[in-house]
Amino acid sequence: MSDPINLIANWLQGLLLGLGLSVGLTKIILSFVGAVVVATIGMLTVIFLIWLERKIAGRIQDRLGPNRAGPYGLLQPFADVIKILTKEYTTPDGADVVVYNIAPIMAVASVLLIWAVIPFASTVVGTNLNVGVLYIMAVGAFGLLSILMAGLSSNNKFALLGAFRSVAQLISYEIPMVVSLLMPVIFARSMGLVDIVEAQMPWFIILSPLAALIFIIASMAEVNRAPFDLMEAESEIVAGFHIEYSGMKFGMFYVGEFLHVFTVGALVATLFLGGWRGPWAEQYPILGLIYFYIKTFVGYFIVAWVRLTVPRIRIDQMLDFNWKFLTPLSLVLLIITAVLDRVLVLVNSERWVYSLVMFLANILIIWATVEVLKKTTSKPKRKEFPMRPVAMAPETSTSTEPSS
Amino acid sequence: MTTELILFFSLALIAIITGLGLLISKNAIYAALYLVLNFFTIAIFYLLLGGAFIAMAQVSVYAGAIMVLFLFVIMILGAEKLGKSNTVAWQRPVAIILSIILLIEAGYVLFWRTAPVQAAQTLPDGFGGPASIGNVLLNNYLLPFEITSVLLLVAMIGAIVLTHKQKTDKEV
Numbered sequence: 001m002s003d004p005i006n007l008i009a010n011w012l013q014g015l016l017l018g019l020g021l022s023v024g025l026t027k028i029i030l031s032f033v034g035a036v037v038v039a040t041i042g043m044l045t046v047i048f049l050i051w052l053e054r055k056i057a058g059r060i061q062d063r064l065g066p067n068r069a070g071p072y073g074l075l076q077p078f079a080d081v082i083k084i085l086t087k088e089y090t091t092p093d094g095a096d097v098v099v100y101n102i103a104p105i106m107a108v109a110s111v112l113l114i115w116a117v118i119p120f121a122s123t124v125v126g127t128n129l130n131v132g133v134l135y136i137m138a139v140g141a142f143g144l145l146s147i148l149m150a151g152l153s154s155n156n157k158f159a160l161l162g163a164f165r166s167v168a169q170l171i172s173y174e175i176p177m178v179v180s181l182l183m184p185v186i187f188a189r190s191m192g193l194v195d196i197v198e199a200q201m202p203w204f205i206i207l208s209p210l211a212a213l214i215f216i217i218a219s220m221a222e223v224n225r226a227p228f229d230l231m232e233a234e235s236e237i238v239a240g241f242h243i244e245y246s247g248m249k250f251g252m253f254y255v256g257e258f259l260h261v262f263t264v265g266a267l268v269a270t271l272f273l274g275g276w277r278g279p280w281a282e283q284y285p286i287l288g289l290i291y292f293y294i295k296t297f298v299g300y301f302i303v304a305w306v307r308l309t310v311p312r313i314r315i316d317q318m319l320d321f322n323w324k325f326l327t328p329l330s331l332v333l334l335i336i337t338a339v340l341d342r343v344l345v346l347v348n349s350e351r352w353v354y355s356l357v358m359f360l361a362n363i364l365i366i367w368a369t370v371e372v373l374k375k376t377t378s379k380p381k382r383k384e385f386p387m388r389p390v391a392m393a394p395e396t397s398t399s400t401e402p403s404s
Numbered sequence: 405m406t407t408e409l410i411l412f413f414s415l416a417l418i419a420i421i422t423g424l425g426l427l428i429s430k431n432a433i434y435a436a437l438y439l440v441l442n443f444f445t446i447a448i449f450y451l452l453l454g455g456a457f458i459a460m461a462q463v464s465v466y467a468g469a470i471m472v473l474f475l476f477v478i479m480i481l482g483a484e485k486l487g488k489s490n491t492v493a494w495q496r497p498v499a500i501i502l503s504i505i506l507l508i509e510a511g512y513v514l515f516w517r518t519a520p521v522q523a524a525q526t527l528p529d530g531f532g533g534p535a536s537i538g539n540v541l542l543n544n545y546l547l548p549f550e551i552t553s554v555l556l557l558v559a560m561i562g563a564i565v566l567t568h569k570q571k572t573d574k575e576v
Contacts, residue, residue: 026405099433129532134460141468145440148475152433160479167476171469190535 003285005124033193038126039112045260050077053258053304060308065242095244096153103150104245104252110142111259118266119194121276121288130139132193133181136267137174140222143260144170147231147241150253152242162189163238165315166231169221173228174320177218183211186341187358197275201351207273207358210366212272214330219264220303221322223257227310231316265299265303273298314324329369336361412452419445432478434450436471455532 011029016026051066051074058065066073092098117132119125129135144167151163185191187207188199196204205212221228232240242253269275273295274287313321340361344354422445440508442468450459539550 009465028407096431096433099437129456131456131460132462134457134534138460138464138468141464142474145475148472148479149433149437151480152475163479164476167472189535258507283483 003121003123005121005289006285019244023038026086029227035116038115038361042112042115042259042262043255045262047077047081049258049262049300050080053118055214056301056304058310060305066278081251083252085248088245089249090244092155092244094155095156099149099153101249103146103153104242104249106142106146106149108222108230108252109260110139110146111256111263113139113142114263114267117193117196118270118389119275120292121285122282123285124289125194127354128192128194132196133185133191137178137181140166140174144257145257151241151244154241156244157171158237158239159241159243161237162231162243165237166224168240168315169224169228169230169318171219172319173221173326173341176322176326177222180211180214180218181271182334183208183337186337193275197270197277200277201275202355203272203274203277206363207355208333209359210329210333210338210361210362212268214326216264216268216299216302216331219267219324220306221318223260223303225261225263225303226307227255227313228318229312230315261303263302264303265296268299268302269295308366330363333362333365408452410510412449415445415448415452419449435473436474439474440467440471443471457532457534457537 012033013026013030016029017023021029054076055065055073056211065075065384069075069140070078091100114136117129117135118125119128147166147170148163149167151159151161154160184196184204187204190196190199224231231237232242237243242250245253273309274291275295276285278287278291281288281291335357343359349357419442422438422442426442429435429438441574443462447459447462447467451464455541
């Protein structure tokens, strides 16, 4: 009973082989079943996540959150789903119908594709791709494309503006994200997520807290949530790229966003918090699954917490923060980590020495960054305007009174 | 083997259809999206051949970065619809002659080749993986690799310098 998922998979395989199907066909069918199960669990998790996020939002903003439908308002998301399913689909005049309809599907698919490489437990993993980290980046590009397609096809200038902003944001924040992803790769000496999880002794957040921080910040920008939700800033461009979508088509974007945040939590858990690792996780894979989900929710909670605490930033601040702060910082971190790793491996240091030196190096970088920031940033001075008199006699020097 | 053949031919069909769609479609957005699909299919071909790294690089560089920039340019210029075709007079016949030559070449290789088809060799372990590619790049081809990186850097700085608005005396 320690590994129910593989138990079911083996039973299904035996059943299909018993029916007289070939081994290859059985493999294909099982892969399809696995993909459908993972996707369905992802979508169902979203229903719970919507409730959870609203409850957290309620707590942080000192109110109750959903509390009418069912105990603790647990049935509220189901009511919302029914409402959204029964809504009318509207298509704007002059919209590019094909592209307009593909975009929401791609938005969800791009997120679900990431789940293919995430190891849920020591024995439960979609595919052990040896370039898993690169795969995550590659698949993320489809999310960007879906936003662009939605903005382009809606025939609406606000949608187009939202898409503009999203491209600027996503392309720039991809750089610190990729660089911070390289730190676990250096530590684990592999790009495969299974190898990265297996190499986490201790967790990589201890070896490189700064990389974890940069990754979380850049991911928050990638999922377009506050404080980085400029592309759907209500006060400026109404709702951004999905302004023209209604009913379940809008719902798909909504689901995609929630699922993406959850996926970010899963990635943080996998890359920095040790994935399924924990006491007795190797003997009992089901425990690993539970550890993985707990860690994922920790990552999810951090993102939700920041979203509900920090106000939206301006677009120039967003770009400055990325190009003048996050990108240089992540590059410095990468260089120092790579050099230290080489030196420590050359002197054949033990694991705890390696971890300690890496940790101290990270702390040192953080301290130096704070010091540099203190020195260089000057507080924005208030512009002094000359005092304006409250009431003044009308100017008479240039008056054109007719002189008698 | 049969599943691989089915996969290959369905992918090949998709690749050809999207390639044709790219050429034929009048709408620039559709052409760009066809190209994305085409790149993606090619990436799956790489995967079938055991080159996971190059497949992912193909998707993230071409389908991701470059096509997004294409769409961005289309979006900014508002050049979705192709205007009346204003081709040069000799362009079409030359294109036809060149494509016929290409087809004859392809047919020659396919039907009149001399050497028999060799069976696929079993690949060494870790072939085409990130570690082996990194080793080759930084050991055998270090100089070209570095020159390429410097070239890309120069291109990037050049783009910034070219688009940077020079401050005139009035603005300073």
